[in-house]
Amino acid sequence: MAQKTYRDAVREALREEMLRDKCVLIMGEEVGVWGGTYAVTRGFYDEFGGRRILDTPIAEEAIVGTAVGAAMGGLRPVAELMTINFSLVAMDQIVNNVAKIHAMFGSQARVPLVIRVPAGWGQLAATHSQSLEAWFAHVPGLLVVMPATPYDAKGLLKAAIRSDNPVMFIEHARLYGVKGEVPDGEYTLPIGVSDIKRPGRDVTIVSYSRMLHVALGAAEELAKTGIECEVIDLRTLRPLDMARVYASVEKTHRALIVEEDWMTCGMGAEIAARIGRDRFDSLDVPVERMGQVEVPMPYAKNLEELMFPDEKSVAQKVREMVA
Amino acid sequence: MATNVIMPSLGFDMTEGRLARWLKNEGDPVGKGQEIAEIETEKATVEIEAPAQGILAQIIVHAGETVPVGTVIAVIVGTGEKVEAVSAPAPPPPAPPAQAPAPEAGDGGAAPPGARVRVSPVARKMAEDAGLDLSRVKGTGPGGRVLERDVQAAIAAGPAPTPPGVPSGPAPGATVPLNRMRKAIARRMTESKAAAPHFYVTVEINMDDAMKVREQLNALAPETERISVNDLVVAAAARTLARFPVLNASYREENLEMHPRVDIGIAVALEDGLIPPVLRDADKKPLRRIAAESRALTERARANKLRSDDLGGGTFTVSNLGMFDVDEFIAIINPPEAAILAVGAVTLRPVAVLGEVRIASMMKATLSVDHRVADGAQAGRFVQEFKKLLENPVNLLADQADPPPGTGQKDGRE
Numbered sequence: 001m002a003q004k005t006y007r008d009a010v011r012e013a014l015r016e017e018m019l020r021d022k023c024v025l026i027m028g029e030e031v032g033v034w035g036g037t038y039a040v041t042r043g044f045y046d047e048f049g050g051r052r053i054l055d056t057p058i059a060e061e062a063i064v065g066t067a068v069g070a071a072m073g074g075l076r077p078v079a080e081l082m083t084i085n086f087s088l089v090a091m092d093q094i095v096n097n098v099a100k101i102h103a104m105f106g107s108q109a110r111v112p113l114v115i116r117v118p119a120g121w122g123q124l125a126a127t128h129s130q131s132l133e134a135w136f137a138h139v140p141g142l143l144v145v146m147p148a149t150p151y152d153a154k155g156l157l158k159a160a161i162r163s164d165n166p167v168m169f170i171e172h173a174r175l176y177g178v179k180g181e182v183p184d185g186e187y188t189l190p191i192g193v194s195d196i197k198r199p200g201r202d203v204t205i206v207s208y209s210r211m212l213h214v215a216l217g218a219a220e221e222l223a224k225t226g227i228e229c230e231v232i233d234l235r236t237l238r239p240l241d242m243a244r245v246y247a248s249v250e251k252t253h254r255a256l257i258v259e260e261d262w263m264t265c266g267m268g269a270e271i272a273a274r275i276g277r278d279r280f281d282s283l284d285v286p287v288e289r290m291g292q293v294e295v296p297m298p299y300a301k302n303l304e305e306l307m308f309p310d311e312k313s314v315a316q317k318v319r320e321m322v323a
Numbered sequence: 324m325a326t327n328v329i330m331p332s333l334g335f336d337m338t339e340g341r342l343a344r345w346l347k348n349e350g351d352p353v354g355k356g357q358e359i360a361e362i363e364t365e366k367a368t369v370e371i372e373a374p375a376q377g378i379l380a381q382i383i384v385h386a387g388e389t390v391p392v393g394t395v396i397a398v399i400v401g402t403g404e405k406v407e408a409v410s411a412p413a414p415p416p417p418a419p420p421a422q423a424p425a426p427e428a429g430d431g432g433a434a435p436p437g438a439r440v441r442v443s444p445v446a447r448k449m450a451e452d453a454g455l456d457l458s459r460v461k462g463t464g465p466g467g468r469v470l471e472r473d474v475q476a477a478i479a480a481g482p483a484p485t486p487p488g489v490p491s492g493p494a495p496g497a498t499v500p501l502n503r504m505r506k507a508i509a510r511r512m513t514e515s516k517a518a519a520p521h522f523y524v525t526v527e528i529n530m531d532d533a534m535k536v537r538e539q540l541n542a543l544a545p546e547t548e549r550i551s552v553n554d555l556v557v558a559a560a561a562r563t564l565a566r567f568p569v570l571n572a573s574y575r576e577e578n579l580e581m582h583p584r585v586d587i588g589i590a591v592a593l594e595d596g597l598i599p600p601v602l603r604d605a606d607k608k609p610l611r612r613i614a615a616e617s618r619a620l621t622e623r624a625r626a627n628k629l630r631s632d633d634l635g636g637g638t639f640t641v642s643n644l645g646m647f648d649v650d651e652f653i654a655i656i657n658p659p660e661a662a663i664l665a666v667g668a669v670t671l672r673p674v675a676v677l678g679e680v681r682i683a684s685m686m687k688a689t690l691s692v693d694h695r696v697a698d699g700a701q702a703g704r705f706v707q708e709f710k711k712l713l714e715n716p717v718n719l720l721a722d723q724a725d726p727p728p729g730t731g732q733k734d735g736r737e
Binding site: 280 | 444446448
């Protein structure tokens with residue numbers, strides 16, 4: 001199977017869907033002539049032309065609003081927001097229109113829209129380094145997908161474009177260069193289904209996006225000392241697929257959630273609450289969470305590196321849980 | 324809508340019950356089927372389940388009180404509802420006082436003196452299932468919390484050892500007040516012997532084939548799913564009863580009450596008494612299921628954790644003293660049942676087989692029968708059929724297919 005980067009996997013998904021369905025179009029800042037801020041749509045402008053690859057003004061509310069109208073009119077737009085931080089400007093469109101129109105118009109209107117947006121960080125300071133996925137996972141009417149691997153990114157993006165429901169498709173700036181196996185040829189993956197990325201018997205680690213790789217690294221390290229972690233990739237944050245998590249906790253009796261976002265009111269809080277309610281009798285230690293230090297992100301590189309769980313701290317937390 | 328919780332009847336003859344302990348406090352949320360209180364009957368301590376989901380709004384009968392069957396002991400209301408008037412009105416209690424804040428989770432500090440034993444949920448469930456007393460398990464988790472591994476170690480270590488050869492019991496010379504169970508046994512056995520004219524038939528059964536079948540079944544089964552001789556006896560007795568329903572009956576004034584189901588009581592010896600939890604529909608259940616349920620019933624009985632539906636309503640009892648090397652004995656009928664089967668040990672004995680003396684695994688069983696219900700010939704036909712089944716044990720396996728693993732043995736929790 002071919003090794004491809006996350007960026008190439010996303011690009012392949014977009015290109016295949018554009019070739020498959022003439023209703024698919026892409027709009028966003030610098031997506032056309034420049035080829036995308038993260039070079040995902042490089043070459044698309046030449047291949048598909050300015051009517052399907054639309055460079056927009058720097059106005060996120062307008063990007064999403066235009067995309068909503070296009071979607072209601074029968075097209076399948078993929079709107080790209082440069083980073084998740086700028087989605088805040090479009091929050092009214094996303095929360096009040098994208099998520100609700102289908103229900104408010106009694107299914108007479110649909111919004112088959114994908115909003116592609118990278119989370120991530122890297123000396124971008126407080127206002128440009130946020131995660132915020134929990135904000136969207138909070139909203140009924142949205143599907144929120146946050147893939148961690150090239151294989152999942154491609155299969156899930158294709159499924160998102162074909163979905164008649166609006167999908168927040170959250171990528172990660174620091175994953176675009178990550179390589180993984182991606183088969184040649186057509187496939188899609190179901191939205192709303194989590195995936196066991198590594199089986200184990202001692203501790204369940206629930207994660208997604210970049211933190212999945214941190215969790216897998218920690219699991220690899222722990223395996224050398226005989227501690228076997230089961231690492232679950234949520235892949236979709238709304239709706240949450242808890243079935244695999246529950247089955248795993250029944251086996252391990254210990255759950256750790258690792259996220260890149262702040263923990264307060266975050267994905268980990270939701271998952272911990274569900275485990276506590278639905279699998280109370282399976283727990284041997286309290287459900288644990290790890291996430292970003294809850295302060296605005298510092299610019300200094302040495303401080304920035306202290307903000308997130310890493311393989312070492314995750315492994316340490318797991319050791320405490322099995323002690 | 325408010326739902327009343329009533330003192331249940333746990334048997335033909337139960338008239339009152341003592342509220343031993345509330346497992347929930349007023350104001351606690353309860354799920355339907357969740358155990359909310361323990362009641363003590365003459366026979367045992369059993370747990371009562373909530374008949375509805377909601378909030379345990381009012382406790383009417385408090386721990387230590389004895390009330391007639393059918394008395395409303397508590398009221399459950401839906402979330403957000405108020406308690407309606409109940410049969411025994413009491414002023415609505417003040418809201419429970421706010422509890423002192425629990426220490427932050429994860430502080431790792433030791434439990435303060437007098438605090439309840441800290442137990443992880445999975446350890447608690449595992450201990451419950453095994454009938455293990457958690458107060459005797461030493462916790463190795465943070466603050467002395469009892470963890471899964473502690474319970475596993477305690478189960479592996481087995482029950483606290485008693486000095487060999489010394490039977491447990493009260494000290495010589497002491498006067499020991501009768502507990503409720505002892506009193507009930509005294510009263511019921513006296514009543515049974517006085518009211519029911521007993522007669523007895525004994526049969527000797529060649530268990531060679533039954534032991535072989537059991538060995539074959541157990542060779543392919545994990546330790547925890549092994550089939551005991553008593554399981555074979557229960558299965559054979561239940562299937563025989565289904566064919567001779569006259570012994571699956573109760574004598575009533577002027578009438579015989581023929582029971583529609585075959586529910587076998589299995590006499591379980593306890594430290595301070597005897598209890599027959601009931602295996603329902605034993606004639607219809609495959610052998611492995613009988614073994615599993617029998618094991619669960621025995622474990623719950625020994626842990627004093629029998630549920631209300633484990634007791635009462637038996638239609639026939641099997642009592643087995645084989646584990647004490649008893650060859651044969653005669654049992655007293657457990658009223659209002661019509662008969663009881665007393666089973667001795669399987670021992671190697673010389674027997675005549677086809678004109679030759681051979682060594683065979685033999686077992687004696689004595690049926691005690693209420694003569695008001697049945698006569699000697701009927702009892703004879705019963706034990707003949709019972710013997711035939713055990714001597715041709717393939718018949719115990721042939722009539723039902725075992726259900727696929729995992730079915731029928733759910734504990735109701737999801």
